[in-house]
Amino acid sequence: MKDMTPETDTLEVRIWRGRDEGRFETYEVPARENQTVLDVVSEVQRHHEPALAYRFACRVGVCGSCAMTVNGKPRWTCRTHVQKVVDGGALTIEPLRNMPRIKDLATDMTDFFDKWHRAGGRFEGTRTRHDPIQPVDPESRARKNANAGIECINCAVCYAACDVVAWDDDYVGPAALNRAWTLLNDEKHGDQRGTLDAATAAGGCGSCHTQGSCMKHCPVGISPTRSIAGIKRMSLMDFLNMRGK
């Protein structure tokens, strides 16, 4: 940022305090050349507001625990540079949408994870450790489909971005369906039928309106929209008895 000479300049940071009822508190922290949104939140917690509640663990974009709403968009804060998102020297930081709030920036992610199971996301192995390893062709289409979705870090950014999740409590959401799609493309998964049935049940892939907000915001570049389209196509083929193996 041009107008940001270190030393002197400050950021105006508004942070949500409280639960559903609450208020924005404004803090001033030094603007630095290299600073992530999580750095800013940590700085506020250490120097201004020791009781500020927020979550993080790895700081390097692996654990998926640090997501918050930053200037209106869901983001992983540990890998979001302030310079990229700051708006007129100001940052507004809120908890993620679509999940019950606990306190300040921390949300209750129980439903989000329960829905992974509802969408058929549990892996069922078919072999034991005594069997030989099942070979998987890395070039097969199914494996490529699975690879495209398996790096999900469970951050719930997509879940917070999706309006259908906001409108329909029953909808399992993009991350859970993306997980189901990776299993449906995993030759080692034993319960294909169960996963397809769960992912296409009420509140499953049929609820998605292809708004694409999930795919626009996923920090690791996964496209749940694509995965969900895949499940829809697979369920149609299945219905027509044309599903290839």
Next chain:
Amino acid sequence: MSDASVSRPRNAARNHRSYAAFIGHRLSGVALAVFLPLHFLALGLALEGRAALDGFLAYAENPLVKFAEWGLVILLGLHLCFGIRLLVVELLPWRGDDDDRAGLIGWGLALAILVGVVFLWGVI
């Protein structure tokens, strides 16, 4: 410092073309749902006999009604094109991870406008 004047920022996660297409598809769908019963009413009147239909057709010549019809034709074009895009997204293979055929949104809009122009042509 607590500041009650700070308002909540709007949900910026919606600022992209695919979301706009979703809204366009939904609103045109609702408008068509309102219009279609009238359309079937007109068809029904045609079955009932000449007088009834003529009465309705005279009403349909009213410029305001014509204007509404014109809007509906555009909405129908829009709904059709955006619906086709969804079928393409959901049924055809994807060409890339973030390729939700946003290009078809512009084409759909253009086609709907073209249909509107052609309709005007026919009316005037």
